[in-house]
Amino acid sequence: MFEATSLNRRNQQVEWLFKMLFLLMTVILVIPVVIILTVLVVKGHGVVSWEFLTSPPTNGMTAGGILPAFVGTLWLVAVALVASVPLGVAAAIYLSEYAPDNWLTRVINLAIINLAGVPSIVHALFGVGAFVLFFRFGTSILAASLTLAIMTLPVVIVATRESLQAVPRAFREACWNMGATRWQTIRRVVLPNAISGILTGIILEVSRTAGETAPIMFTGAAFFLPFLPQSVFDQTMAMSLHLYVISTQVPGVPEELPYGVALVLISMVLAMNALSIGFRVYLRGKKKW
């Protein structure tokens, strides 16, 4: 009575085939990540030490550590976040919660999508024109960070907007029916439930900001500086540019040194991701529907 027909068997075979196909694609996706990490760890771990992190480069950057670049990247990321997170989150709240569906909103949305598509070297040139020259910030952390902030704004805006819109409309309607204003609704119900998604957007932004080279090359990052930046108006070294410089511009750099720098850079990004993911899991455990 319940014997499989030939159609059943064929369906099962097709089912198995597609499952394996999707699995294969997923595995292929993971391979480069594993290879990159493995190569970096194998070739770079010998270089990385406490001293490597806490001393400046020496001998024309062919020896010594990475302290100015390490600290510089922290500065750049921090200032970029301060500039872009409030701007991006506020813009996303407006677009998701307040904006009427009219031509202006559509133009703004289109602009954000296009901003995400602008090549980073174009952002760099914009940064030179706007922040370095027009606002007279000079080549400085401030100019470089603002350039990075503008480049990563779409990431923050899109992630925030998506996570706000993932909060069911029924929750908003229940609040509005109660006589809550839009802001009361946002603050008490929408934002607390969207915060983990917003954090995801910020994680992505941090990762991208820390790794970008082109936008900071002309706006604030220096080839070599033996001292640490003292304010946002100083120039600074940065990990990404330093990696580029010692890999291509400086003769006589020992082979394992760039691997060490890359390992530190990727570890910074992964550590920030891990921290934020942990925070998200914690928040998600608290809020549910």
Place this chain on the structure above:
Amino acid sequence: MVGEGGGAGTRQDRILTADESQLAAGAQRTSFGDRGPQVSSDAPVKLSVQGLTLSYGTKTVLRDVSFEVREKEVFGIIGPANSGKTSFLRALNRMNELVPGMRVDGTIRFNGEDVNSFRNVYALRRRIGVVFPLPVGLPLSVYDNVALSPRLTGVTKKAQLDEIVERCLRRAALWDEVKDRLNALGSLLSGGQQQRLTIARALSQEPELLLLDEFSIAVDPVTTMRIEDVLKELREEMTIVLVTNLVQQARRLAQRTAFFLNGELVEVGETEDFFTGPVLDSRTREYVEGKFG
């Protein structure tokens, strides 16, 4: 009222079916008597609707509707899907302003005042409690769900909030089930509990008018009867507009009922007349007898 024990079976029959044999059996039940006495026709008018037309873009969902709801009356609105019932409720507390493309023509008066003349639409909405078809437990604790509305209006004292929360949960017949887990998430309660939580939340606004939009659609029969009992107590204190597609529910609760069909108001009258008395339009009798729907 049917007794608590042994009543469950009968209750289920009454809610789950609306065909003619049930209708005939239902007519013999005494429980139709406890919909309460008719509110006198010279009672103050709580809600007055005149020439109300609602449309979304070019689609008209409600056409030139006029009727009155009296103070402390349970007023039923029945009709099949797409009759404009839910849109009507939206217009009452000006939620239409938050629905893009929704247009309201005509006049709605609340306590004799045109709702559009309220400068403070938030105050208007606080005076009108709304319960939706699908229970909406906000992703806050049970306590915070009920305390939200008082907090929005500036109540901050713990003792005062405690008192409001307990009173509203008790009146919504939910207190005994949740008193030990007020900090549990409201959105994780069962459907029936969430619907009573929604009612408790609406009560925390201390509304003068309670709108219920097909509240029993996602709720089990036993909970439906409990909520109906709650409504029978609430009608002493507030006016209730009950939108339902269960004609028997309207018969059990509403003193007067309006029949909406395809965006038109077919008839307004005493509920019992729809079933056994004179009707103005033969479609009314056919609908309540289940000949179409």
